[in-house]
Amino acid sequence: MTQAANILIVEDDAHIRRLLRATVQRAGHRVAEAADARAALSLLDIEKPDVVLLDLGLPDRDGLELIGPIRARSTATLIVVSARDDSGEKVAALDLGADDYLTKPFDTEELLARIRTALRHQRAATGGERPSVIETGPIRIDLDHRRVARDGADVHLTPKEYAVLAQLARRPDRVISHTQLLKDVWGPAHEDRVEYLRIAVRGLRQKLEDDPARPRLIVNELAVGYRLSLRDEG
Structure with missing residues (x-):
């Protein structure tokens, strides 16, 4: 309850x-x-x-x-x-x-x-806790050890892909704007380079989504930003 x-x-x-x-x-x-x-x-x-x-x-x-x-x-x-x-x-x-x-x-x-x-x-x-492990569907994100697994098998991500995923995982189910993600991952000088972010998200979806063309994990808020969706919201 x-x-x-x-x-x-x-x-x-x-x-x-x-x-x-x-x-x-x-x-x-x-x-x-x-x-x-x-x-x-x-x-x-x-x-x-x-x-x-x-x-x-x-x-x-x-x-x-x-x-x-x-x-x-x-x-x-x-x-x-x-x-x-x-x-x-x-x-x-x-x-x-x-x-x-x-x-x-x-x-x-x-x-x-x-x-x-x-x-x-x-x-x-x-409670002084930090969500060091995020689990959603078959995906497990271990922020302390910088490891990502799907169905128990490690997934290799590029440094930028992991950095984007980590930012989303630290605030799951909340929209983070394109500008904020670009600042956090690429730095303030690149906050208008949305194509960098799209490439990283495309790579993440290819590696983590059941159907990359219909993403359920990394959800797009059109022209605003991205959200890491937790699938057990009930």
Whole structure:
């Protein structure tokens, strides 16, 4: 059973706010609600949420401008839930510090899965643990020993392929933008060389996916970034 958590919903649309509240309460979580940016910042200190669900279209302040202040005042996982589906908005939100981005209309089970993932990472961090081994389907990623196996057999990766996979594995089930991956793996001078990243991801899919043409492990968020998908989300 999922451990109960404090969820702060920041959403100006009353109908969507009710839907979000019903969804997270059904999963056993406690809920606080804010209809604008000012109320959201006030509730951060009072409620001390574990997860913030943030809409970007707020009446008193653009949600993108709220990400920085939330990050400065809270360690909560920040999931943007927005109707804005432009890739530039998604990249901006992730680069500003959002942990995840879910586009409206959204599937409620997917939202709950993202929350479960966030809470698992938080429990590991609180316990002083570092996820040194990530397992998803037949793939095992051992970050401490820099080893990757598929069905128990070692998989040879190039240094760049491994570096990309390691970055994704350290934040599984979260989208990491192209820019961030390029900075982390190739350095700031190469943050616009998306073709480098595509080549590395193509190599990873050839070696790790059951069907590289229909990837389920390394998932693409179109024009935004990549996510390492854990297949046992239930």
